[in-house]
Amino acid sequence: MKIGFIGLGNMGGPMAANLAKAGHEVIGFDMASVEIDGVSLASSAAEAAKDAEVVITMLPNGQILRAVANDILPAMTKGAAFVDCSTVDVDSAKAVAAQAEAAGLLAVDAPVSGGVGGAAAGTLTFMAGGSAAAFAKAEPLFDIMGQKAVHCGDAGAGQAAKICNNMILGVTMIATCEAFALADKLGLDRQKMFDVVSTSSGYSWSMNAYCPAPGVGPQSPADNNYQPGFAAELMLKDLRLSQQAADSADADTPMGQLASALYEQFVENENGLGMDFSAMLPRFEKRGRS
Numbered sequence: 435m436k437i438g439f440i441g442l443g444n445m446g447g448p449m450a451a452n453l454a455k456a457g458h459e460v461i462g463f464d465m466a467s468v469e470i471d472g473v474s475l476a477s478s479a480a481e482a483a484k485d486a487e488v489v490i491t492m493l494p495n496g497q498i499l500r501a502v503a504n505d506i507l508p509a510m511t512k513g514a515a516f517v518d519c520s521t522v523d524v525d526s527a528k529a530v531a532a533q534a535e536a537a538g539l540l541a542v543d544a545p546v547s548g549g550v551g552g553a554a555a556g557t558l559t560f561m562a563g564g565s566a567a568a569f570a571k572a573e574p575l576f577d578i579m580g581q582k583a584v585h586c587g588d589a590g591a592g593q594a595a596k597i598c599n600n601m602i603l604g605v606t607m608i609a610t611c612e613a614f615a616l617a618d619k620l621g622l623d624r625q626k627m628f629d630v631v632s633t634s635s636g637y638s639w640s641m642n643a644y645c646p647a648p649g650v651g652p653q654s655p656a657d658n659n660y661q662p663g664f665a666a667e668l669m670l671k672d673l674r675l676s677q678q679a680a681d682s683a684d685a686d687t688p689m690g691q692l693a694s695a696l697y698e699q700f701v702e703n704e705n706g707l708g709m710d711f712s713a714m715l716p717r718f719e720k721r722g723r724s
């Protein structure tokens with residue numbers, strides 16, 4: 435299959451390489467100069483999209499996605515599929531899907547979970563929104579780039595699932611970090627804290643799979659001086675998207691709102707920029723009650 439791939443960064447690069455490795459003809463484009471194994475490069479996004487059966491985008495945000503969609507949708511062949519894997523706001527996802535469908539194209543919003551490691555290993559989880567026909571067209575490619583693809587509903591449903599998932603993640607990471615900091619002050623050994631919580635009702639992915647305490651639990655960014663991993667600013671981006679969606683859907687999300695405010699403070703005022711999102715633990719360690 436001929437595939438256009440736009441946005442060949444930390445995630446898009448290895449995803450495109452995996453499609454090429456599986457035997458597809460991949461024509462890529464990125465604003466930055468990049469070289470990706472097996473991927474030939476076009477001189478513009480529209481050129482990469484022209485004649486492709488499927489065009490995949492993996493871009494930083496909704497504003498850039500809308501601009502790229504304006505460029506490429508008119509260049510695409512009718513009946514082709516436009517698959518956006520970026521994490522963007524639900525409104526942008528719905529807007530570009532409507533624009534694609536009006537141009538006679540299939541459209542899927544399919545953000546991913548699994549990070550850079552999952553992109554390289556081809557083990558991402560895709561959460562997809564769009565028609566059944568659009569999902570069916572993209573699914574064989576999801577199978578190459580990932581280990582699971584869930585068709586969540588109509589356009590925007592993939593982004594909705596992604597931001598709800600990451601809102602839970604932000605909240606549970608903060609809860610796990612503040613509980614470790616409290617346990618420290620109560621004189622509890624961190625290993626004992628992990629042994630209890632990871633097998634009790636406080637367990638979560640944040641505790642069990644990505645423990646924020648160095649030297650405890652499985653290997654995680656905490657064991658590497660909190661180098662990301664999943665950067666605090668990316669968590670802030672996703673929490674802001676969750677709050678934007680909550681505003682437009684009139685949903686009450688007080689924990690998500692507080693998590694967003696805490697990550698904002700951490701990233702903008704407390705040296706959290708460039709740190710892993712689990713570096714909330716040393717942040718809480720340094721603080722007192724007031």
Ligand code: NAD
Nearest residue numbers: 441442443444445446464465466492493494520521549550
């Ligand atoms: P990145 O910054 O490494 O890659 C984005 C790429 O898009 C860059 O190479 C940039 O040059 C390119 N780009 C920007 N504007 C462009 C344009 N107009 N035309 C063509 N290319 C353009 O970011 P990333 O980590 O690969 O993340 C991409 C998306 O995936 C984001 O939406 C992010 O939230 C999401 N995501 C990231 C992770 C992660 O762990 N990094 C995990 C899940 C989801």
